[in-house]
Amino acid sequence: MSLFSTYFECDPPEEEGLRRYGYSRDKRPDCVQVVIALIITPEGFPLAYEVMPGNTSDKTTLADFLKKIEAHYGKSERVWVMDRGIPTEETLEQMRQSDPPVFYLVGTPRGRLTALEKAFLGKPWEHARESVSVKLLTPQGELYILAKSEGRLHKERAIRRRKLKRLWKRLQELQQQKLTRDQLLVKLGAAKKEAGRTYFLVELRLPQDDEDLKANGFRFKLHKDKLCKARRGEGHYLLRSNLTQSDPARLWHYSIQLTEIEQVFKELKGDLAIRPIYHQLDERIEAHIFVAFVAYCLQVTLKQRVRALAPGLTPRAVLDKFAAVHMVDVHLPTTDGRYLVLPRYTQPEKDLQLLLKQLQLELPTQPSPKIKSCTSLTK
Numbered sequence: 178m179s180l181f182s183t184y185f186e187c188d189p190p191e192e193e194g195l196r197r198y199g200y201s202r203d204k205r206p207d208c209v210q211v212v213i214a215l216i217i218t219p220e221g222f223p224l225a226y227e228v229m230p231g232n233t234s235d236k237t238t239l240a241d242f243l244k245k246i247e248a249h250y251g252k253s254e255r256v257w258v259m260d261r262g263i264p265t266e267e268t269l270e271q272m273r274q275s276d277p278p279v280f281y282l283v284g285t286p287r288g289r290l291t292a293l294e295k296a297f298l299g300k301p302w303e304h305a306r307e308s309v310s311v312k313l314l315t316p317q318g319e320l321y322i323l324a325k326s327e328g329r330l331h332k333e334r335a336i337r338r339r340k341l342k343r344l345w346k347r348l349q350e351l352q353q354q355k356l357t358r359d360q361l362l363v364k365l366g367a368a369k370k371e372a373g374r375t376y377f378l379v380e381l382r383l384p385q386d387d388e389d390l391k392a393n394g395f396r397f398k399l400h401k402d403k404l405c406k407a408r409r410g411e412g413h414y415l416l417r418s419n420l421t422q423s424d425p426a427r428l429w430h431y432s433i434q435l436t437e438i439e440q441v442f443k444e445l446k447g448d449l450a451i452r453p454i455y456h457q458l459d460e461r462i463e464a465h466i467f468v469a470f471v472a473y474c475l476q477v478t479l480k481q482r483v484r485a486l487a488p489g490l491t492p493r494a495v496l497d498k499f500a501a502v503h504m505v506d507v508h509l510p511t512t513d514g515r516y517l518v519l520p521r522y523t524q525p526e527k528d529l530q531l532l533l534k535q536l537q538l539e540l541p542t543q544p545s546p547k548i549k550s551c552t553s554l555t556k
């Protein structure tokens with residue numbers, strides 16, 4: 178389960194209905210929004226969704242969703258894979274005490290990893306899958322999974338190096354500029370925002386006043402201890418679960434569902450164009466999102482078929498190929514003043530024929546011709 182929001186291109190409404198100001202995941206706090214909760218199966222198929230007011234807190238949605246899914250689909254040994262910001266400690270305790278237990282796998286903040294770092298030191302690495310290793314820790318009936326991914330390591334390290342290089346270059350530029358202390362602080366604030374967490378890997382010596390700035394400038398150096406700590410943490414992430422007897426590879430596979438959900442949001446906001454939304458009535462907002470949800474269900478079905486029969490292609494690539502097929506009506510005049518109408522679709526090119534064969538699909542036969550009078554044609 179995960180949450181995402183979508184904002185509206187309209188004037189702010191009164192304090193009623195679904196459109197509200199709230200925490201904007203789209204970096205648009207100036208716009209009203211709605212929050213959408215989405216549940217998908219381990220295979221990536223969407224199971225349910227809920228449209229909630231835009232000021233809904235992440236932590237208040239889970240308990241209601243658990244009751245709703247149980248009432249609709251019955252009790253079952255489900256595994257809830259969630260972002261770290263969704264469940265509270267109270268909700269997790271309720272899930273552990275439920276009968277039958279409600280299993281969960283949730284991401285954990287880096288701060289908890291720091292707290293458990295010493296406990297993990299003596300634990301051996303276990304192979305979960307290719308390029309992924311895990312360490313397991315089981316305090317007080319829960320299971321903590323420390324995962325190390327080579328792919329994630331290379332990605333995070335490349336991002337950190339790129340941001341640090343850009344920050345270092347910017348700081349050198351500021352050293353050469355003639356600025357007042359206030360101007361320097363403003364520019365450093367902009368550099369901090371762009372660098373993100375990488376900013377704290379650099380230790381700055383800031384001037385006390387304009388005279389200090391003129392005499393000594395400002396200096397910076399690399400904070401080596403923090404850099405070493407950052408390097409040790411790259412490629413690592415911590416998961417938390419009450420599936421204490423599960424295979425590590427299975428748990429890691431469950432965690433990949435968070436990536437699948439993130440992809441859902443990208444596709445809803447990209448290919449399926451859930452935005453812009455201009456509706457003002459709640460029923461129209463819900464109808465708009467329902468159409469987007471149904472479109473996503475169809476896209477997931479196509480994705481699963483492509484994955485099995487034509488790996489390497491994306492649903493968007495398949496749809497772009499099929500967009501070359503058009504339906505046309507050919508009108509041929511007859512000797513008695515009527516028209517022979519031939520509905521025809523264009524013949525696919527060779528690459529599309531190959532794709533149809535790969536997906537085990539067949540185009541329907543061409544529609545039968547029709548005879549129409551001039552009067553019916555003009556209408």
